[in-house]
Amino acid sequence: MxxxxxxxxxxxxxxxxxxxxxxxATMREHLAELGAGADLDGQPDYYGDGPVAALEERVAELLGTEAAVFFPTGTMAQQVALRYGADRSGHRTAALHPLGHQEVHERHAYAQLSGLRSTWPTTAPRNPTAEEISALAESVSTVVIELPLRDAGFVLPSWDELVAVSAAARAVGARVHFDGARIWESTPYLGHTLGEIAGLADSTYVSFYKSLGGISGGALAGSTELADYARVWRHRYGGQVFQPWPAALSALAGLDRVLxxxxxxxxxxxxxxxxxxxxxxxxxxxxxxxxxxxxxxxxxxxxxxxxxxxxxxxxxxxxxxxxxxxxxxxxxxxxxxxxxxxxxxxxxxxxxxxxxxxxxxxxxxxx
The missing domain is CATH 3.90.1150.10 (Aspartate Aminotransferase, domain 1)
Known part of the structure; x- marks a missing residue:
């Protein structure tokens, strides 16, 4: 193999x-990419300042959120988002899709490490509808919408459907979290800007290596309160990396050149x-x-x-x-x-x- x-x-x-x-790309080509347009004579980050802080500010600006927090992996970022919703609401159940990233590609980290459980509003190969969220038989802390739903074929809801499902989630007392690992390329189909899309959610996760071609990492964007919580739990989960500046520089390059x-x-x-x-x-x-x-x-x-x-x-x-x-x-x-x-x-x-x-x-x- x-x-x-x-x-x-x-x-x-x-x-x-x-x-x-x-x-x-080879490692040499990645290093050359980092040096193109970046101030390599500046100081690297130390636990998230410098280029990492600049990246977080850039993502928050693009998504129109109060803050954004860099994470070394999406699995960690999304688990923190679900944990935040559970801690704030007192409900340990999240509404997930059986084809979603948390269920298929994260080894059920939300359950194994955070003690949460899931309920499936639908098993259809698409994101849930407003009617399906309204019909949930139990209270949920967070409704997760994956944009696009990769394992259903990279499918997106229409803009009206996305607006409706976000409103339905809030009507049942749940937070809305967008798994937006690939949200960058969702704007043409949805017909709205990144800020308008993220504005429908309470939190949004984005990836820097999917679509943008970065080395690794992603960010969790939302309110200042969420960001404060995320930084604490990022540290507890072992994601407080000493110097992740290469990933931050490659992400900034992706935002400049690929986005x-x-x-x-x-x-x-x-x-x-x-x-x-x-x-x-x-x-x-x-x-x-x-x-x-x-x-x-x-x-x-x-x-x-x-x-x-x-x-x-x-x-x-x-x-x-x-x-x-x-x-x-x-x-x-x-x-x-x-x-x-x-x-x-x-x-x-x-x-x-x-x-x-x-x-x-x-x-x-x-x-």
Missing amino acids: HDTRQRRLAAQAASDRILSGARP PRLPEYVRHARTVAAALAALPGARVYPDPPHTHQFRLWLPHPAQALNEAALALAEKEKVWFVAGWQETEVPGVSRTEVTVAAPGLEWSAEEVVEVGERFLHVAGALRD
Whole structure:
């Protein structure tokens, strides 16, 4: 597995053209990125001052909140957000989605470390509606909305639906928390600014490495009271890092250079998705995509598709779409497509042309 991963990374790094994702950066390239436009002669942070404080101020300004607190991981940040809601309300239950990050990707940290429990307003592959929140059978401290809901296909509610569900949560006495790890690219579909979106929530988590391309870390934004609480619990959970300034500088670089381009990524993702959907047996979801990421299905085994992606990259230096996984339907595989800066170079015709070669290779490997 390790050898396969290294081979994949090497092939992707050596590719001249990339449709999905981006060329993986080396440590030297990350360091060079930190030095571009940053005052490297200044003092590093010490437990969160300096560049970390500047980053927190920048995020609070973008989201229109009173404050923001840097966290080394999103798992820690979101657990603190849920704990805050429970402590303030006295209710140990949070309304989560079964496909949400807390349930799927955090090993149930909220339950194991904070003693909280969850209730699911819906199991449908979308965020809950206002009616579903109003119908909750028990009191909850926090309603979590993931923007976009990644494991449902990077799907977003409409703006009116988001306004309604936020109002419904407050009507039942709950806080609203946005898991906005990818909120940066949600503005085109929702048709509102980051500040207007975050203004519907009591707290918002954002990631600096998802979409923005930073090294690591994220922030929890909200009121000054939340920020004070978050700093205490960040320390208690072991997140009071001595000098996280490299992560802060890379996040600031992402806000400067990548954030303004995300609407362009989203627009072109719709072109790419339509072209991919034209391939034999292909299906994309959502159609059209809500963000610059979406799901793609093809009627081939995952192993054949992954081997085809690698073979195409090593032979032609073209990275198409990889990361294929089997589905519950035999012979049909699924992956996620991310249209970033390299993908902007692809026309719809080129997507179809390379896609057909890709499927030809996959078919030969399958046979």
